[in-house]
Amino acid sequence: MADKLRLMAVHAHPDDESSKGAATMAKYVAAGHEVMVVTCTGGERGDILNPAMERPDVKENMSEIRKAEMAKAAEILGVQHRWLGFVDSGLPEGDPKPPLPEGCFALVPLEESAAKLVEVVREFRPHVIITYDENGGYPHPDHIRTHEVSVAAFDAAGDPDRYPDAGEPWTPLKLYYSHGFSKKRILAMHEALLARDIESPYTEWLEKWDDDRPDNADRVTTRIECADFFETRDAALLAHATQIDPNSRWFAVPLDVQREVWPFEEYELARSLVDTTLPEDDLFSGISEKVTA
Secondary structure (H helix, E strand, C coil): CCCCCEEEEEECCCCHHHHCCHHHHHHHHHCCCEEEEEEEECCCCCCCCCHHHCCHHHHHCHHHHHHHHHHHHHHHHCCEEEEEEECCCCCCCCCCCCCCCCCCHHHCCHHHHHHHHHHHHHHHCCCEEEECCCCCCCCCHHHHHHHHHHHHHHHHCCCCCCCCCCCCCCCCCEEEEECCCCHHHHHHHHHHHHHCCCCCCCHHHHHCCCCCCCCHHHHCCEEEECHHHHHHHHHHHHHCCCCCCCCCHHHCCCHHHHHHHCCEEEEEEEEECCCCCCCECCCCCCCCCCCCC
């Protein structure tokens, strides 16, 4: 890996950065590279998912608490952090689904939201950007919008005719989609637990799995070995106390089993302006060691 390369991960809500690619980011930080997480929304409409945090004072101060949680997680991971400043769209439920709330991130015109990310890209000058695929990882409107904004910014940041007031143009070299929840991975963990006579939390999930949807494992081009940083990932997850129950299935698989069965995090190379050979084991693969600017 080259010295002082820069990696940017664009996420929808605080806590997404700790559940998707956190060990990868910690690994690159430990190797001396610069890593920035950009969070598009404040997670204001998120539910409290940890029963221990179900308190009136938490609900009344959800926005400020989630900001503090994000700051703690960023410190644990060793990453820089930027808020893009948009408002959480929430996850509409029901049949028919209610309309999205006025002014939320998913309804902001793409040209406007992409402009803000272009400004951060030109400031930080990442060589690599990570975001979600076109399905958002799962169909949350903010995750899908994050994909759209990230792709738009990747394409526009190096163009001097686009967003001329957003800083000096900078062209990122590679764009990746993170793929963390494939059926292949869940099944491997499930079978490893059963083989060790440990109860699996994935039984019902696998029984209800929609096999008509594509398994993202088929799209993976890049695996990052990062098992040494799983503890750091888990500590960052736990920093988001409103969202992460320490007794949940996030932590059901012992770390030694994870390291043996699935010691990596997975990505899909979506765009590349450099030559690289697939499959990869480094997000900076193909980026010249002379690239230090």
